[in-house]
Amino acid sequence: MKTSFMARAIELAIDNVRSGGGPFAAVVVKDGRIVAEGTNRVTSSNDPTAHAEVMAIREACSALGAFQLDGCDLYATCEPCPMCLGAIYWARPSRVYFASTAADAAAAGFDDAFIYQQIALPLASRKIPFLEMMRLESLECFRAWTEKQDRIKY
Secondary structure, three states, X not given: XXXXXXXXXXXXHHHHHHOOOOOOEEEEEEOOEEEEEEEOOHHHHOOOOOOHHHHHHHHHHHHHOOXXXXXXXXXXXXXXXXXXXXXXXXXXXXXXXXXXXXXXXXXXXXXXXXXXXXXXXXXXXXXXXOOOOOHHHXXXXXXXXXXXXXXXXX
């Protein structure tokens, strides 16, 4: 059964390539059925965050009416990039299955190794400098959050 979910993701990725998109797709499964599908829409939507896993997570959360994927499995045609990995951890599915590796993606021209390298650098040394400002003023955001009695924890 699990192979049919990955086979569906692979089919979606190939169809996406044929229609002008990227070679990535993902499906989210709960209780043995697909609840959401996503394909890479970066170039078609001019959205650098429109990776297949992110699109599938968004659709699944909408379909399930929840911001976490409790009891769900995610099937991705490729090992997730750093952004998708972050989204997956925030969504908290039970498991992630992937087909191709990051090395396979790099061989096809999708190399995200530089992102991992950048994360390890001090903020001011990154290719895109990250500069802290107005920290003390921004702490009010967290004070407002922690004082909010009806906040939803995540």
